[in-house]
Amino acid sequence: MFNLNAIIRPNVQKMKAYSSARDEFKGAASVFLDANENNLGSLAGENYNRYPDPHQKKLKERIAELKGVQPDQIFLGNGSDEAIDLLFRMVCRPGQDAMLHLPPTYGMYEVSANLNDVALEAVQLTSDFQIPIEELLAQVKPNTKIIFICTPNNPTGNAIETSSIETILRNFNGLVVLDEAYVDFGQTPSWTTRLAEFPNLVVLQTFSKAWGMAGLRLGLAFASAELISVLDKIKPPYNINEATQELALEALTRTEALKDMVEEIVQERTLLMQTLPTLKTVEKVFPSDANFILVKVKDANGLYKYLLGEGIVVRNRSSLPGCEGCLRISVGTLEENQKLLQSIAEFE
Ligand SMILES: Cc1ncc(COP(=O)(O)O)c(C=O)c1O
The missing domain is CATH 3.90.1150.10 (Aspartate Aminotransferase, domain 1)
Structure with missing residues (x-):
């Protein structure tokens, strides 16, 4: 049985999130002298002298509507690369735990694992770029905390078979991260519709591909509200800047x-x-x-x-x-x- 608390790093469980100026004050005010901002204005534009909403409330509400999930099932990152890094930091103890990925695949899983001192297990995809399921399950060790599956896969372009992913979700008690950066270009529906079925499922998506917003850096992770609350606790407080939040809200009206x-x-x-x-x-x-x-x-x-x-x-x-x-x-x-x-x- 998957138990989220059992795999979260002890230091992450113990720590408290940074409490920002805007977290500590709720209500109406007209004079903000609480965040050491420049109250005279911004050289970059109207409202950029103010810190952005650390919880990205409006943006998450709109994305939730579009994707058919709850706002508390969404994490927003400075690109999905930030979500990948935070997932490692959430569950993998440096120098002790391992992750498993399926090359040839997206290179950041490996880079992020190396940065976080997480051991790298690799199971090569088959010649038609599918998962050799028996081999993969045999490779899972007690310290394997995350399996990364990219579907449609980069650089091969194909979607990974649904039945293989189901088997892994059912038989692995760590996080199964499905990277759906390219999901909009394929025929397979997103796994976001199955979050309730699998508490160990994390789905990654991004605004960098179909939405054409790679320059703005906005990535998404979908998972149980419980898991998302941990990612929110460990993220840098203002990880999505104001310009990105505003432009993404605009883009979301252009479906x-x-x-x-x-x-x-x-x-x-x-x-x-x-x-x-x-x-x-x-x-x-x-x-x-x-x-x-x-x-x-x-x-x-x-x-x-x-x-x-x-x-x-x-x-x-x-x-x-x-x-x-x-x-x-x-x-x-x-x-x-x-x-x-x-x-x-x-x-x-
Ligand atoms: C599979 C995959 N995931 C994630 C990313 C990065 O996404 P982002 O721009 O949101 O960091 C890429 C970028 O090429 C990718 O190919």
Whole structure:
């Protein structure tokens, strides 16, 4: 049985959250002399002299409506990278505990584990980039506190089978973190609809991809209210800045435009998927539920350098085990994709 209190680090259980000036005062006032702000104004704009809402109340209410969860099931981070780091700090004792991830996958799980002195266990995905479930369960040790699963997976692009994730959620008594950064581009519904079923489930999403807000840094974690309250306790108090909160609230009124943008990206992805295999240097195009495509080519390093010379940057993933000979290509605009295809054809 999963027991959240049993895996939270003792120092985290004992500590108290920072109490901000705005936490200590509630009610109406017109003169704020409690937070050492600059009351004369801001050189950056109207209200930026004031600290932002540390609880991001309005933003969470709006996101809760959109996602069909409760506001207290949402944590907001300075990018989902902040949520990844805080999850380690919440449950993994440095030098003692371990995490498990499934390469080839997103690199920050490993970086964050290393930073937090958390041992890294890795189970390689199968050749079709699914989870070898028996192998994974056998690899779990008493000190394994978190399993990271990226779905749709970066850099491979595919969604991970629902039944594998269910098995892990049912058989692992630590946190199962499902990173859904690319969920908007695929067919599989979000796991946020199943939070009530699995108390050990944490779902990560981000405004950096489909919403087109990578520059603003806004990531989300969804989990039980109990777990979210611990993340809130250990986060830096003002981790989401005022500009990001305001702009995200505005963006959240444009859900129709979000749908249109995602549709266009998926259409462009389909076009790329159809055309890439017709090029001689392309050996394999992997299926994608994301806004990028993993492509196996005859000479990955050569093509990567050639494209750079043409002013096109793609991601060379050919040195990752499981991705030998592969480039990861983000879906661009129609013009960018045409330029890319033309340049690959010229390389041949
Ligand atoms: C799988 C995955 N998770 C998380 C992130 C980072 O998201 P954020 O910009 O919210 O930190 C990325 C960025 O590429 C990603 O690929």
